[in-house]
Amino acid sequence: MPPGRLLELHEVAVHFPTRDGVVRAVNGVSYHVDKGEVLGIVGESGSGKSVTARSIMRLTAANAVDAGGSVRFRRKDGSEVLISAEHRQSRTMRSLRGGEIGMVFQEPMTALSPVHTIGTQIMRTVMLHRKVSKAEARARAIELLAKVQMPRPHDIVDRYPHHLSGGMRQRAMIALALACDPTLLIADEPTTALDVTTEAQILHLLKSLQQELGMAIVFITHNFGVVADIADRVAVMYLGRVIETGTVDEIFYEPKHPYTQALLRSIPRLGGEKTRRLRTIRGSVPDPYSVPQGCSFHPRCDHAVAGRCDVVVPAEARFPSGQVARCHLAGEVLPEAAE
Numbered sequence: 001m002p003p004g005r006l007l008e009l010h011e012v013a014v015h016f017p018t019r020d021g022v023v024r025a026v027n028g029v030s031y032h033v034d035k036g037e038v039l040g041i042v043g044e045s046g047s048g049k050s051v052t053a054r055s056i057m058r059l060t061a062a063n064a065v066d067a068g069g070s071v072r073f074r075r076k077d078g079s080e081v082l083i084s085a086e087h088r089q090s091r092t093m094r095s096l097r098g099g100e101i102g103m104v105f106q107e108p109m110t111a112l113s114p115v116h117t118i119g120t121q122i123m124r125t126v127m128l129h130r131k132v133s134k135a136e137a138r139a140r141a142i143e144l145l146a147k148v149q150m151p152r153p154h155d156i157v158d159r160y161p162h163h164l165s166g167g168m169r170q171r172a173m174i175a176l177a178l179a180c181d182p183t184l185l186i187a188d189e190p191t192t193a194l195d196v197t198t199e200a201q202i203l204h205l206l207k208s209l210q211q212e213l214g215m216a217i218v219f220i221t222h223n224f225g226v227v228a229d230i231a232d233r234v235a236v237m238y239l240g241r242v243i244e245t246g247t248v249d250e251i252f253y254e255p256k257h258p259y260t261q262a263l264l265r266s267i268p269r270l271g272g273e274k275t276r277r278l279r280t281i282r283g284s285v286p287d288p289y290s291v292p293q294g295c296s297f298h299p300r301c302d303h304a305v306a307g308r309c310d311v312v313v314p315a316e317a318r319f320p321s322g323q324v325a326r327c328h329l330a331g332e333v334l335p336e337a338a339e
């Protein structure tokens with residue numbers, strides 16, 4: 001990996017064999033994250049955002065089958081590690097999880113235990129990864145609670161999760177994820193379940209922590225507005241593939257892939273023209289048992305060319321800026337042409 005690179009996924013594939021057939025949840029996903037960068041992952045429900053992220057930590061469900069690809073991660077000491085399925089239970093993986101890669105979820109109770117105090121849980125993580133005394137770990141827990149702007153950290157440290165509001169639980173989970181100064185935080189829809197005001201506060205908190213600590217974030221969301229707030233670069237996913245990547249500005253102002261263009265047309269804009277009608281994307285996401293041949297978006301695409309888009313999987317089209325789109329017509333299908 002280049003020196004500034006922290007994480008690199010190459011053609012990662014994860015399938016779930018079920019009684020009704022094979023769910024091809026992730027079908028060859030490639031993306032990278034540089035040190036200190038925020039990568040937003042967007043896409044409709046079921047596009048494979050979470051399964052891909054979990055495969056980085058090797059935390060996919062027991063019925064998941066690793067169907068290929070590789071994940072590379074740069075450790076704090078500068079060395080590169082190849083994360084593979086065999087590493088699932090390895091000592092390296094255990095030291096990466098929580099020690100170098102932190103994770104926060106939509107539902108804090110998936111990360112927090114209901115039967116232990118917030119302090120005990122943070123102290124446990126700190127003591128698992130560092131040689132510190134109990135008193136030092138407790139001091140670190142209080143320091144972390146203050147860092148995530150938890151009110152009354154000296155009091156909250158001895159509370160159980162059910163004593164806290166939704167927003168405070170989210171802060172506690174972030175404190176837990178930051179316990180060992182991770183260089184990468186994977187945030188999977190961490191604000192989706194919150195009201196708008198709390199969501200804005202948590203986003204602001206994550207952004208300021210990211211800048212203060214210099215950590216990178218993979219931020220998963222289905223909300224373009226949230227991406228605009230927090231991300232530097234964006235990867236758009238559709239049916240288990242990344243179909244476009246670029247900077248936030250490129251994706252918002254010059255989307256190259258018809259799916260990204262359609263997604264953007266379907267979100268209301270503040271101050272937008274009142275006469276402009278919101279358009280929904282034709283059809284619905286096909287079920288992942290039968291991913292369409294060729295470009296998987298072609299059955300819903302207004303520009304699909306028969307004999308090409310329905311037959312051949314598009315290669316990556318690279319633009320001089322670094323923007324990449326997996327579309328046979330990328331560069332030809334401009335937003336104006338698609339109106």
Ligand SMILES: Nc1ncnc2c1ncn2[C@@H]1O[C@H](COP(=O)(O)OP(=O)(O)OP(=O)(O)O)[C@@H](O)[C@H]1O
Nearest residue numbers: 016023025044045046047048049050051052061288
């Ligand atoms: N353990 C599992 N067994 C079978 N199918 C699964 C399993 N976990 C996920 N899937 C399927 O894999 C696909 C991708 O799921 P994933 O959760 O990654 O989507 P997502 O883009 O994160 O969506 P959401 O925003 O709804 O979380 C979905 O079709 C989902 O039903």
